[in-house]
Amino acid sequence: MSLSSLKFLLPLLLLLVVPRISVTGDESNDDVGQQYCIADVQTPDDELQGAIKWACEQQGVDCNMIQENQPCYQPNTVKDHADFVFNSYYQKFKNQGGNCYFNGAAMITELDPSHDNCHFEYLP
Template sequence: METLMAKLMVLILFLSMIAPKRVFAEYGQWCIADPESSDDELQAALNWACGSGGADCSKIQVNQPCYYQNTLEDHPSYAFNSYFQKFKHRGVFAEYEQWCIADPQGSDDELQAALNWACGSGGADCSKIQVNQPCYYPNTLKDHASYVFNSYFQKFKHRGGSCFFRGAAITTEADPSHGSCHFDFIP
């Protein structure tokens, strides 16, 4: 019985390395790519997982055993599962870089109220959106609010701060920095 169980576990392990999205075990857990994600999202997450995320992506390189299926669903699935298996017992989960920006559908009144609060009692750094500062241009309410919302979010996200601003803001994984205007990201 132990030999059969050992063979079954080896088979499950082998199958999970080849096609993790298709393998399920009663007690096993795998992390796979969400098939609803866009190619850009998958590529960005794959780059992070194989880079600073610490996943072992050596087996999905050319001429390695898990290179095929060479798809933008299978490679991220392998990398995500590698990361998950490596760190799941440490309580470490991926934190993708996120910035907080003004919701493009937010009204000017909502944005202005949130901007006023963030620059006032909210404690955001609003100095860089002033005249002759790197984030003054483009001189629009949405651009200024985006910089200020992100300043607040990065400063307070680990102390309970959020990127909500009464619905006037959203998070993005695309760095909104432009020209000399740098939007901070604090891990």
């Protein structure tokens, strides 16, 4: 084997032998496949507000967290509040036939929408 072919094969061999290193240091895959229900950004605020009102009337949906001085009040937008309420409803009722539809105002995401001190619940 010539020296030039060895130079070509060495990087390929290293790719096979050197283990993958996590840049973040977080090697947990606990959130893989988790689904959250959030508001569709294209839905008008008045439709989102109606869906929030309906969801908050359902027993077990946590709407207290979007009240003033609570962890999910900020940012104080209809869309952000809808994200939290829609997900609260979805997590509570998804195993009982509930869905993430809200008359087309919501959608599923696998990205955890939690932010700052506002934690979005996930239930398997």
